[in-house]
Amino acid sequence: MTDGFASLLDELKWRGFFAQCTDEDGLAARLAEGPLTAYIGFDPTADSLHIGSLVPIMGLVHLQRWGQRPLAVVGGATAMVGDPSGRTELRTMLTVEQIEANLAGIRAQLAHYVRFGDGPGDGVMLNNADWLRGYGYIEFLRDVGRFFSVNQMLARDSVKTRMENGLSFIEFNYMILQAYDFVVLNRDHGCVLQMGGNDQWGNICSGIDLCRRVNRAEVFGLTFPLIATATGAKMGKTAAGAVWLSAGRTSPYDFFQYWVNVDDRDTSRFLRMYTLLPRAEIERLEQLEGADLRQAKQVLAREVTALLHGPAAADEAAQAAAALFGGGDQEDAVPGSERPAADLAGDGLALLDALVQSGLLASKGEARRLVRQQAVKVNGETVADELRLLTAADVQDGRIALQVGKKRHHHLRFG
RNA sequence: GGGGGGGUUCCCGAGCGGUCAAAGGGAACAGACUGUAAAUCUGUCGGCAGACGCCUUCGGAGGUUCGAAUCCUCCCCCCCCCA
Numbered sequence: 105m106t107d108g109f110a111s112l113l114d115e116l117k118w119r120g121f122f123a124q125c126t127d128e129d130g131l132a133a134r135l136a137e138g139p140l141t142a143y144i145g146f147d148p149t150a151d152s153l154h155i156g157s158l159v160p161i162m163g164l165v166h167l168q169r170w171g172q173r174p175l176a177v178v179g180g181a182t183a184m185v186g187d188p189s190g191r192t193e194l195r196t197m198l199t200v201e202q203i204e205a206n207l208a209g210i211r212a213q214l215a216h217y218v219r220f221g222d223g224p225g226d227g228v229m230l231n232n233a234d235w236l237r238g239y240g241y242i243e244f245l246r247d248v249g250r251f252f253s254v255n256q257m258l259a260r261d262s263v264k265t266r267m268e269n270g271l272s273f274i275e276f277n278y279m280i281l282q283a284y285d286f287v288v289l290n291r292d293h294g295c296v297l298q299m300g301g302n303d304q305w306g307n308i309c310s311g312i313d314l315c316r317r318v319n320r321a322e323v324f325g326l327t328f329p330l331i332a333t334a335t336g337a338k339m340g341k342t343a344a345g346a347v348w349l350s351a352g353r354t355s356p357y358d359f360f361q362y363w364v365n366v367d368d369r370d371t372s373r374f375l376r377m378y379t380l381l382p383r384a385e386i387e388r389l390e391q392l393e394g395a396d397l398r399q400a401k402q403v404l405a406r407e408v409t410a411l412l413h414g415p416a417a418a419d420e421a422a423q424a425a426a427a428l429f430g431g432g433d434q435e436d437a438v439p440g441s442e443r444p445a446a447d448l449a450g451d452g453l454a455l456l457d458a459l460v461q462s463g464l465l466a467s468k469g470e471a472r473r474l475v476r477q478q479a480v481k482v483n484g485e486t487v488a489d490e491l492r493l494l495t496a497a498d499v500q501d502g503r504i505a506l507q508v509g510k511k512r513h514h515h516l517r518f519g
Numbered sequence: 520g521g522g523g524g525g526g527u528u529c530c531c532g533a534g535c536g537g538u539c540a541a542a543g544g545g546a547a548c549a550g551a552c553u554g555u556a557a558a559u560c561u562g563u564c565g566g567c568a569g570a571c572g573c574c575u576u577c578g579g580a581g582g583u584u585c586g587a588a589u590c591c592u593c594c595c596c597c598c599c600c601c602a
Contacts, residue, residue, distance in 0.1 A: 334556095361555080364556095365556075367556060369556085370556095394556095395553090395554040396554090398554060398555075468566085468567075468568090469568095470564085472569095473549085473563060473564080474549065477549045477562070477563070478549080478550065479548085479550075490569080491569065508549090509548075
């Protein structure tokens, strides 16, 4: 299980999860004493998490693999406030109903990664609305607010970066609420470690201070690096937008493809961070160079997809990709849609309409442009005529294969 | 509350009565080159229309004008200084 690593911290460092620790020696000593409880917070700003949350998620996974107890705290209350960290503008505020719905979605997704339950090392999911929502303002100020120095709060990076663009009072309070979370988790669940992205450093430190004052407890903080791709972009941006963990928002095929298409320079780092492959296997893959790196990316894609969607879905996605890019013939998982055969009757179905209705392109103008740029293919043949109509004659094996550019595919299947 | 400066197409940022769907940069997309990578070069980059062209957009609502992103009025929001 330890895979040659001396400790959890050792593995986290090797895998690239270690940015800063408030007291590394102290935490190492505490870990050596026996299992501990640690937590990471997630913002329920959408009903699905996206790839950007994968680092903290994997943080919980490693924690559990090393026998520690992970707490996933969903910020049902703090989402109503909005964390200014890493933001330059006011977040849109969510309604209670939206947050409730988002919580449910996120809970289901985390369950793919973390084993929740009542056992010793089982994870627990908590919602900070349970202890924050009913707290009275005056009481909260007296109990918690008195421990905070405005001078210190103003010195936080999360606040400083907002001084230019403005920071609302409600956001200014965020760090206090998050700090209080840590106090509650420490008091009621014995939690002694908070982890999070490096942009959470200030909030985490606030929590540690508060725990010391209120609970007289010694607790720790550990942050993960903020991940950007080799080209400097944020994780998970594609033509279609963010890469989501929800299969409904990002299909397993598209999810798989995202990882296959990562920059060469990111391959090794991502293998370490986003897969659970043994160290030796990763080190072997890291030896690959040039075009052979594709093999490493295939492994990366398969592993990451399997963790989220399961091995079967990962295989299916891999086979679909092989069919489209490598000459395999297993096409069932290629993204597609069903249409009634009647659409092809008469003059046929306008290609431009088909491209838009399939979701492949956003507008007919864009479709027209791309046809003129020789970027659209039907059944592998480049289309020259933007007025092209699809008819029954185009159907092969029960479907018409549409392609835009080199990588975007869609199969129209006819009943 | 007073004074000053702002809100422009995904982002930054020009424009300040017509030649503006709106300079420039970034992002993005496509083509070439490749390895489903990067870099580079070229093209595209509001919607509809085969095309002529039509429509919607420059914080919001009105108004002036043949004509407004550009002028006027009111309103909303942001930043800075003063109280």
